[in-house]
Structures are given as C-alpha cells and as structure tokens.
Amino acid sequence: MPADCRTDIAGLAAIPSENTDRYAAALEQMIAAVTREIGERTDLVQLIGHNPLQMVAMNQRHHGQFMLTVFRLNSFELLGRMLPWFYRACDVRGISFDCCLLELHAWKKVLQDNRVEDAAGPISAIYDWLISHHDALAELSRNADATGFSRPPDGDGLQQIFTALLLQGDHGGCLKLAEQSITTPAELRHFYEHVVRHALYTIGTLWERNEISVAEEHQATAIVGRVTSALYGRFVATPQTKGTAIVSAAPNEFHEVGARMVADILELDGWDVTYVGASIPTAELLDLLKKARPFLLALSVATPLNLEKARMVIASIKGIAELSSMRILAGGLAFSIVPDLWQDFGADGYAANLDDTIAHCNQWWQEGQEHV
Ligand code: B12
Structure with a gap:
C-alpha cells in the first residue's frame, strides 16, 4: 500500500467486542440488504456488467465474513493486505470500481438500519476510511505486486514445464515428469514444494487476472491430485516411528x-x-x-x-x-x-x-x- 494509506490504516481505533458481536448477529440481514440495494439500481448493467446478481451476493458474503475476521482480530494489517486483491478481483471480472464504492456506502448505512452502531461508531469509522481511500485503493489494485498473492517470479525449467503441462491439461506428461524427477522421499518433498506449489501459485494468479477459466484452474488442481496419488503409493510403506x-x-x-x-x-x-x-x-x-x-x-x-x-x-x-x-x-x-x-x-x-x-x-x- 502507499505509505500514507499504511500509516492511517494502522491508526484506526480497535473495535470493541460488543460492536463486533452485533455485526456478527446482523451479518445475514446486512448481506441481503446490500445485495438488494445494488440489485434494485437502474444502472445495474453499468455497475456489474453482465455478471449475475449472485456474484454481487457472493461478494457481499465474502466482504462480511472477511470484515468480521478483521474486527475480531483487530488486524488492520490484514485488511490493508487484502484490499487491493478485492478491488482487482472485481475489476478483472467487469464489476466497476463505482460498484465497490456504492457497496461500501450501503454497508455503512445498513450498520445503522440493523442497530449495529450509529454513524459515529468505530465500525462506521472503518467504512469511512475505506470510502475516503477508495480512489487510492482502486489505483493500487492495478499494480500486480500489491497483494501477497501475486505470481511467483518466473521459475526454473522444471517449474515452467510442469506449469505448461498443467495448463495444457496433459495429465500423462505431468505424471511422467514427476516420475522422472522423483526416486526418493527427499525428492518427493522437493518436487511438492519447488515444482507443484510454484505451478499452482502461478495458476492462481492467472485465475485472479481472469486469464484462465475456473475450469482450467480446476483441471490443473485435479491433475495435481492424480499425480500426487500416483506418487504416494511408491512411498507409503515407511515405518511409523513417531507420534x-x-x-x-x-x-x-x-x-x-x-x-x-x-x-x-x-x-x-x-x-x-x-x-x-x-x-x-x-x-x-x-x-x-x-x-x-x-x-x-x-x-x-x-x-x-x-x-x-x-x-x-x-x-x-x-x-x-x-x-x-x-x-x-x-x-x-x-x-x-x-x-x-x-x-x-x-x-x-x-x-x-x-x-x-x-x-x-x-x-x-x-x-x-x-x-x-
Ligand atoms: C486450486 C485453488 C482452488 C480450488 C481448490 C481445490 C482443492 N482441491 O484444493 C478451488 C476451486 C476449490 C478454490 C476455491 C476458492 N479459491 Co482458490 N485457489 C486455488 C489455487 C490456484 C491453488 C491452491 C493450492 O493448492 N496451492 C498449492 C499449495 C501447495 O500451496 P499452499 O496451500 O500455500 O501450501 C503450502 C504452504 O502454505 C504449506 N501449508 C499449507 N497448509 C499447511 C498447513 C500446515 C499445518 C503447515 C505447517 C503448512 C501448510 O505447505 C504447502 C507446501 O509448501 C490458489 C493459488 C495459490 N496461491 O495457492 C487459489 C487461491 C488460494 N484461491 C483463492 C480464492 C479467492 C478462492 C475462492 C474464494 C474463490 C471463489 N470466489 O469462490 C474459493 C474459496 C473456497 C473456500 N471456501 O475455501 C485466492 C485466495 C486469495 C484471497 N485473497 O483470499 C487464491 C490465492 C487465488 C488468487 N491468486 O487470487 N481455489
């Protein structure tokens, strides 16, 4: 985050547990109310493109659950780290930044409608902060490195080949590469950590940027599941000497x-x-x-x-x-x-x-x- 955002986010006041409890109790009603408010807008298509309204509902659910975690932990660092990711996830899927801002105003309003707290309460102050930093956050989300989820640096040969095979849906190729690379348990651990993890993080970033479909991401994970199951059988007879x-x-x-x-x-x-x-x-x-x-x-x-x-x-x-x-x-x-x-x-x-x-x-x- 830019230094000014980071400084003020750390200065936000902690949320008392009574306010968080009221937020938790009203969560379902607030999710429904914010979704309804966005859904009833006459400019809905400009706001959410051709995405279904269920996506707005799902985003409000994710927002509410995530904010609840932030309030319970009073971790504004967690909030700051996640915000650019949320903005980018909307942007690449055609949900406008204006929609994000309207949602924040709607959340602030439903806090009062549901008697969580009045407009001067500490949770409202968090929403005021989000609203006043909206432009900066939208700008920040365009920077690919602004979140902790960004693509790992381009990998070595093995990492690149395995990722490419996964993206091609080549189950046989992935299995062959794994079998050629692994003959000992230590090599299996290295393959998991160094090759498979790198490939799936890369695939996550491609999904995050909407550059691959959900189906391609599912297929890649399913191939990893099949390959790791095949490898497991080779080493399963290890004696159990520990707890x-x-x-x-x-x-x-x-x-x-x-x-x-x-x-x-x-x-x-x-x-x-x-x-x-x-x-x-x-x-x-x-x-x-x-x-x-x-x-x-x-x-x-x-x-x-x-x-x-x-x-x-x-x-x-x-x-x-x-x-x-x-x-x-x-x-x-x-x-x-x-x-x-x-x-x-x-x-x-x-x-x-x-x-x-x-x-x-x-x-x-x-x-x-x-x-x-
Ligand atoms: C595959 C995948 C899915 C699959 C998972 C299928 C499956 N069978 O596992 C599905 C489609 C279900 C999925 C769903 C979602 N996903 Co997803 N997914 C991924 C992806 C691409 C790979 C995950 C993975 O396997 N990574 C490889 C493993 C090896 O890495 P790892 O989990 O970090 O584990 C390593 C270490 O962390 C450690 N470790 C892990 N666990 C533990 C436990 C202990 C005790 C210890 C000591 C160590 C340890 O050891 C491992 C080896 O080093 C990631 C991308 C990513 N960066 O991971 C996104 C990712 C995690 N997903 C993401 C999201 C947003 C979602 C959804 C919310 C999407 C949605 N809109 O519905 C849902 C959440 C569903 C839910 N309720 O959990 C985001 C999360 C970011 C965020 N801001 O929250 C990511 C990062 C993608 C991205 N770049 O945006 N996803």
Whole structure:
C-alpha cells in the first residue's frame, strides 16, 4: 500500500467486542440488504456488467465474513493486505470500481438500519476510511505486486514445464515428469514444494487476472491430485516411528493440496498420519480429536475468508481439557499474510513450508520424548 494509506490504516481505533458481536448477529440481514440495494439500481448493467446478481451476493458474503475476521482480530494489517486483491478481483471480472464504492456506502448505512452502531461508531469509522481511500485503493489494485498473492517470479525449467503441462491439461506428461524427477522421499518433498506449489501459485494468479477459466484452474488442481496419488503409493510403506498427527484443512476451507502435502511428508517422515482433507465441520473435527487424542494437529488455511472459523476451532480446542497436551501447528497461505497471526490465534507454531513443518514437528516430538 502507499505509505500514507499504511500509516492511517494502522491508526484506526480497535473495535470493541460488543460492536463486533452485533455485526456478527446482523451479518445475514446486512448481506441481503446490500445485495438488494445494488440489485434494485437502474444502472445495474453499468455497475456489474453482465455478471449475475449472485456474484454481487457472493461478494457481499465474502466482504462480511472477511470484515468480521478483521474486527475480531483487530488486524488492520490484514485488511490493508487484502484490499487491493478485492478491488482487482472485481475489476478483472467487469464489476466497476463505482460498484465497490456504492457497496461500501450501503454497508455503512445498513450498520445503522440493523442497530449495529450509529454513524459515529468505530465500525462506521472503518467504512469511512475505506470510502475516503477508495480512489487510492482502486489505483493500487492495478499494480500486480500489491497483494501477497501475486505470481511467483518466473521459475526454473522444471517449474515452467510442469506449469505448461498443467495448463495444457496433459495429465500423462505431468505424471511422467514427476516420475522422472522423483526416486526418493527427499525428492518427493522437493518436487511438492519447488515444482507443484510454484505451478499452482502461478495458476492462481492467472485465475485472479481472469486469464484462465475456473475450469482450467480446476483441471490443473485435479491433475495435481492424480499425480500426487500416483506418487504416494511408491512411498507409503515407511515405518511409523513417531507420534500421531491429524492433518486437516479448516472448516469451510476447500483448498486441500497444501494440507495433503503436509500429510504425505509427515507420513514419509515416520508419523502416523490421519488426513481428513477439506472443509471438515468444526464439531466433527473436535469429536475426532477427542477420540484420537493425537500428538499434534496440523491445520491449514489458504483463504483469509476462513481465518475466523480457524480461530474459533483453535479457541475451542484450547478449552478442552483432554486436548491440553496436543500441539497445534498452523499453516497455509492465509497465515503467511500477517506474520504473527498464528500466535494471536493461540496456535503453538507456524510453518511456511514443508521443510519447516518437518523441523517443527520433530522438535516437538523430541521435546515430548525428553519428558517421558
Ligand atoms: C486450486 C485453488 C482452488 C480450488 C481448490 C481445490 C482443492 N482441491 O484444493 C478451488 C476451486 C476449490 C478454490 C476455491 C476458492 N479459491 Co482458490 N485457489 C486455488 C489455487 C490456484 C491453488 C491452491 C493450492 O493448492 N496451492 C498449492 C499449495 C501447495 O500451496 P499452499 O496451500 O500455500 O501450501 C503450502 C504452504 O502454505 C504449506 N501449508 C499449507 N497448509 C499447511 C498447513 C500446515 C499445518 C503447515 C505447517 C503448512 C501448510 O505447505 C504447502 C507446501 O509448501 C490458489 C493459488 C495459490 N496461491 O495457492 C487459489 C487461491 C488460494 N484461491 C483463492 C480464492 C479467492 C478462492 C475462492 C474464494 C474463490 C471463489 N470466489 O469462490 C474459493 C474459496 C473456497 C473456500 N471456501 O475455501 C485466492 C485466495 C486469495 C484471497 N485473497 O483470499 C487464491 C490465492 C487465488 C488468487 N491468486 O487470487 N481455489
């Protein structure tokens, strides 16, 4: 963000929890009211192009959930990091900047209509800030490097070839390349981290810029799933010499490739892993943990929209006596946006990549053995 935006965003006043609770309670009505207000406008086509009104509704839902996370954490850094991405996501899909501004005014109004607070309240002050910085944010969103999600630097040969094969939908080519590159568990870890992660981040940026379709992005992820499943079979017989680990994406989190990589490399390192994949309901995850009592939980969050659910899961776990010795390792793209977020959430550690994940878990395991 430009220095002036960054300075004033840090100066915004913290939101008291009563105001956040009222915002949470009124969220559904506010999402519906803002969507209705935009939908009833006579200049709708100028505002949203030929996008369906459902996209406006979905954007309001994402906005409301995200703002709730910002208010709960009082993390204006998180807000500042995400704003250019939101603006760009609208712009490239033909939703005008004018529409973004109208939505902000509508949100400010529904705060009062739903008795969240009056026009001078602290949440209203955040919306005033957003409205007054609208032009600067729209300008900033045109700068490709303004978010933490921008394309990684052009990769080496292997990264480029794998990405190209994924974009061509060449499943066989991807599998062949992976099989040629990997003969040991260490090479598998390197391939996951260095090649697959790079390719999917690149594909995410192409999707973000509307340069590839949702179908192409889905196809690429599906190929990665097929390739990693084929590779897994080669290494699955590793002896289990360490503790139990449950690896899960957070509730509502659909991104599972990162969590799956964590599960695979922990298993290859001798851990007894239960992998539960994407979007597990909170109550189910808590029941599973109480039953299995693992040594550690590895919790993955890719999109900041799901941070609030992850925070609540961690808070619930920390309130359960029988899980008091279980370690929680946080990871995923969403945690990388604000460096100390995992600590604010009450997790026991954070790892940004697969090598750090192994190092963290093994250190905890050794510490645990020393106390036995
Ligand atoms: C594939 C994909 C999808 C697929 C996921 C399918 C699947 N089966 O996983 C689908 C289509 C479902 C999807 C949906 C959405 N997506 Co998406 N998606 C992606 C994409 C292209 C790749 C994700 C991925 O697999 N990355 C590769 C893995 C290996 O990377 P990783 O997750 O970061 O994991 C590494 C580390 O973080 C770490 N790690 C990960 N988890 C953990 C856990 C622990 C404990 C530890 C220690 C470490 C760790 O280890 C891994 C290896 O180093 C990303 C782009 C990106 N930059 O990641 C966008 C991306 C994450 N998606 C994005 C968005 C916005 C969405 C949607 C909101 C879109 C929408 N409008 O609906 C939804 C959200 C749905 C939801 N409720 O979760 C944005 C998020 C940005 C933002 N501002 O929030 C991204 C960044 C795209 C972009 N550039 O804009 N998406």
